[in-house]
Amino acid sequence: MNALKINFNRLMQELEELAQIGRDPRGGISRPSFSLPDLEARRWFKQKIEEAGLTFRQDGAGNIFGRLPGNTDQVVLAGSHLDTVVNGGRYDGAVGVLAALECLRTIKENRLCLKKTLEVVSFTDEEGNLVGDFLGSRAFTGQLAERVVKNARTQFGHSLEEILQKAGLSTESLLKAASERPEISAYLELHIEQGPVLEEEGVPIGLVTSIAGKRYYQATFVGKPGHAGTTPLELRQDAFVGLADFTLKATQLVARKYYGNTLTIGRVILKPGAFSIIPGEADFTLDMRSLDADSLRAMEEEVLALAADIASTRGLAFYRQLVDSTDAVHLDRRLINRLAELCSALGYEYRLIQSGAGHDAQILSAFCPTAMIFIPSPDGLSHSPEESINPEDLEKAANLLLQALVALGSE
Numbered sequence: 001m002n003a004l005k006i007n008f009n010r011l012m013q014e015l016e017e018l019a020q021i022g023r024d025p026r027g028g029i030s031r032p033s034f035s036l037p038d039l040e041a042r043r044w045f046k047q048k049i050e051e052a053g054l055t056f057r058q059d060g061a062g063n064i065f066g067r068l069p070g071n072t073d074q075v076v077l078a079g080s081h082l083d084t085v086v087n088g089g090r091y092d093g094a095v096g097v098l099a100a101l102e103c104l105r106t107i108k109e110n111r112l113c114l115k116k117t118l119e120v121v122s123f124t125d126e127e128g129n130l131v132g133d134f135l136g137s138r139a140f141t142g143q144l145a146e147r148v149v150k151n152a153r154t155q156f157g158h159s160l161e162e163i164l165q166k167a168g169l170s171t172e173s174l175l176k177a178a179s180e181r182p183e184i185s186a187y188l189e190l191h192i193e194q195g196p197v198l199e200e201e202g203v204p205i206g207l208v209t210s211i212a213g214k215r216y217y218q219a220t221f222v223g224k225p226g227h228a229g230t231t232p233l234e235l236r237q238d239a240f241v242g243l244a245d246f247t248l249k250a251t252q253l254v255a256r257k258y259y260g261n262t263l264t265i266g267r268v269i270l271k272p273g274a275f276s277i278i279p280g281e282a283d284f285t286l287d288m289r290s291l292d293a294d295s296l297r298a299m300e301e302e303v304l305a306l307a308a309d310i311a312s313t314r315g316l317a318f319y320r321q322l323v324d325s326t327d328a329v330h331l332d333r334r335l336i337n338r339l340a341e342l343c344s345a346l347g348y349e350y351r352l353i354q355s356g357a358g359h360d361a362q363i364l365s366a367f368c369p370t371a372m373i374f375i376p377s378p379d380g381l382s383h384s385p386e387e388s389i390n391p392e393d394l395e396k397a398a399n400l401l402l403q404a405l406v407a408l409g410s411e
């Protein structure tokens with residue numbers, strides 16, 4: 001193996017610079033895609049790409065690329081995303097993009113001429129702040145349905161078209177992004193684990209074998225509002241009691257019959273929402289995940305049937321709308337083995353790991369050989385201002401990424 005190493009201080013310095021963009025007075029970093037801070041981060045990243053002597057490119061989905069040409073046009077792609085959730089952390093997404101940039105810069109500075117072209121990528125709206133997760137990588141791989149984006153409204157109240165136009169894009173350009181794509185021979189993504197496993201075991205590197213699939217519903221129990229003092233308990237159609245009953249029974253069902261899968265009700269809005277009025281409506285999000293596609297489908301069916309059943313016994317109506325759906329994927333065996341060999345050669349301890357969180361890699365894996373490198377998330381924290389990393393872990397993972405890019409770029 002060559003003795004190449006990334007410039008780790010430069011990488012840490014750039015993470016620090018990026019963390020200043022979108023700092024939120026309410027805590028952490030807020031850089032949803034195409035918000036003013038995101039646009040600023042995009043300009044900053046473009047400048048970094050150009051300063052590194054890489055070729056800047058942006059596609060119709062606003063995905064940003066920095067290219068280091070090789071002897072052929074076949075591309076080995078590495079990156080992640082620069083957008084964040086509202087009040088998010090400084091490492092989710094950012095480490096994958098900036099480590100890949102640092103790798104390409106190191107390869108260029110050392111005048112290594114590879115057979116394949118290398119590209120760093122930052123995908124648009126991985127976090128799904130606009131219209132569901134992975135907008136950019138779905139557009140890039142041609143997996144974006146027209147019905148999802150045409151006339152779509154975002155959680156911020158504006159139409160998607162309006163938001164895209166402010167960034168010089170359109171739903172039309174979004175749907176055409178896949179046609180501008182070069183030939184991709186592999187995709188690598190470095191990311192924080194967002195869970196506690198690696199830290200718990202004291203292992204610096206996780207090689208991801210599979211990524212969980214997800215069903216995300218926006219759902220509602222509808223009952224009847226009434227006066228809290230005058231309506232006897234037995235005459236109530238309390239939407240919140242229905243939801244509470246459902247939450248407990250659904251969680252028990254998953255724990256009993258689908259152990260290892262997850263079910264989460266993360267946001268609840270009760271209406272009319274006054275202390276003295278029986279809730280006539282309970283709007284909630286329902287998130288179900290599994291590393292097994294069949295198990296996810298079966299769980300989804302049973303949980304939805306349970307909700308309908310509870311609604312009918314309690315005199316409520318149950319409505320749901322599927323917002324987002326992905327299936328579990330297995331990442332590329334050959335690439336995982338390659339990364340494992342490189343870890344051994346570098347003297348880095350690693351373990352195989354599954355990802356319960358979704359990633360652009362999941363979308364890319366349907367389309368090209370894909371692998372992911374995880375580093376530990378102290379306390380398992382992510383999507384939080386307290387999100388952190390151990391710098392030594394990042395240094396190892398970024399050097400692993402560097403060696404992997406050189407190896408795959410030489411094939």
Ligand SMILES: [Zn+2]
Pocket residue numbers: 081092093126191
């Ligand atoms: Zn992420």
